[in-house]
Amino acid sequence: MKEVLLPRARPSRWVEFGFQGLSILMALLFTTLVLLMAGAPPIEAYRQVLEGAFGSLKRATDILVAWVPLMLVTSGLLLTFTAGLWNIGVEGQIVLGAIAATGLMRALQETSLPPSLILILAMAAGMVGGAAWASLVGLLKIYGGVHEIFGGLGLNFVATTMILWLIFGPWKRPGIGSMSGTEPFPEHLWLPVFPGLRLSPWALLLALLSVALVYVLLRNTYFGLRLKAIGKNIRAAHRLGVPTARYLLLALLGCGAMAGLAGAIQVTAVYHRLIPPISSGYGYLGLLVAMLANYRVSWSVPVAFFFAALNIGSIQLPITLKLDSTLSGVMQGALVLFVLLMQGARARWRSKPVTEQGDDA
């Protein structure tokens, strides 16, 4: 007699919903406790976050301003996650994209080239910069045996320092370098925005294109199929003749290019200069989005929007309630944590151990 895990009959849709709802409820309970510990009125804090996110049309479109880089990063991460890679280095890939775009714009801003061409080149430079940084992670993993988590994290810290070095060194503002970043670019080199808003239609278009591209790549192409095979079982894929090293590198390059594009957009459309927190932590946040969306392209779109809304909604908290704006990070992290825990609980509940009788199953 042997105990094995056998799936029970599929639980009803209501049970599934129940588990999802329960994890959201637990995340909310956790954040409420944290707010109480901080001595803040929870209901008022939640109201402020909602107000901050959806209080006006301008704020609601600001959510999209944050959604664009987050979605670009998440799209890229879906490629690396599909290949079974933990591309934590995505944060540094955003930064290098921003650095490369800034470098190119600095080199070309005095020339007579048309601004639109300079902006297009800056986007391309961002993609190249991000991809190059991602390739380091890939080469370290494939030829050095360094796990991508450590390679990526180390390079993240290097990338952040590179910005500090640039704004206090070679790219410092006339006079004295400061944390406020490099000298802002002239207005004709800003990515055009909707009148009166901070949202750029071009940035929005690029984000939508990247989601569509990854969706098609993973769903309808041979490339996507092979990537999935690698993610499921890299050894089996290798034995079946998939050039695994090349595909891992390609996934990383694709992710790096999208993250780099996000960095270039932050420079050209949002900040118009290079600042130390140029990545806004969207790399780490993208990892959480992909996890919460259960690594699905279609779900990651609304999840990224929701997370962007929490970020925008928390910006005013230091002023209105004297709370740190990292509250959004606490909510996002708690949500992903409880969803992961509930997923496990649900799987356990579904596959109750059954005593197996007889000699073959």
Next chain:
Amino acid sequence: MTPEWIFGLAGVLAAAAPLLIAVIGETFSERAGVVNLSVNGAMLLAAMAGFAVAVRTGSLELGFFAGVVIGALMALVVAFASLTLRQSQVAVGLVLALLGRDLAYFLGNPFMGMPGPRVGALPIPVLKDLPVLGPLLFQQSPVVYISLITVALAWVWIFRTRPGLVLRGVGERPPAAFVRGVPVTRVRYGYTVLGGALVGFAGAAYTLDLKGGWQGPISGIDGIGWIVLAITIFGGWHPVRGAFGALLFALLQWLSLVLQPRLPGIPSQVLNVAPFPLMIFALLLTNLGNTEWVQTALSRLPESSRRFALRVLHSLQVSPPAALGTVFEEE
């Protein structure tokens, strides 16, 4: 007169102390087969909580206790999620690493820059007056003594006791341990929580001893947790080799500080970030011998130099506990 470099080295020991304790903690956890990736978040949250409790109660002991509880609780979540709920250790650890950091910054906001109690030096009578060894080893803070004792105890425990044998068995061949009557999952729970408690203690040591105070995002603690994980690997899951790695790391950081005025061409930010390329380089050294291209390259070398290269690579090479990161289904 004691030469100045002795005090420098004493400073290296002090800087390495929390690293040592955290590396031993992670070594215990990974020896049992559980990767606890939450270290960075756990250390930050423990550092903040330890300081906050010490400020509120005026008691350093309670501060350290709070850090230990935070570390143990976060490790318990990792253990529960992976061992009982079968979720990916990497996913849960990573989420906790990010969540712990944000929680630390959110809850720690009011405590930023506050004055608070701090562990002082505790010179040991008689021994403190020894030449060289006195200032180096015996005029330190209690955290340094605790760190060195922890390393020694961990070595004895893992390699010279019966429970240590069980621990190694659980991490290497859980089925074999299980048929000998070892409750594999319970042992893993125990060591993961113990490891988390040590990590939490190390986190509290930063704000209560080494750095003295909580400065929020500029406390200079963010990132250390990842270094701890890297040193655990570099140390080959051996407490003494891990301790050596942590000391070497602290030594190199100190050297970069000392050398900074003599290297005017290199901006200070570059030296501040030096630990991270160093971390990658250390991992590169330990893993290079395992990669395919190095092995093919070596096979082309002439016999004499090949043997030398192999010996160098082997001395650096480490292999993880065989069941690291896997789940064992008790039947």
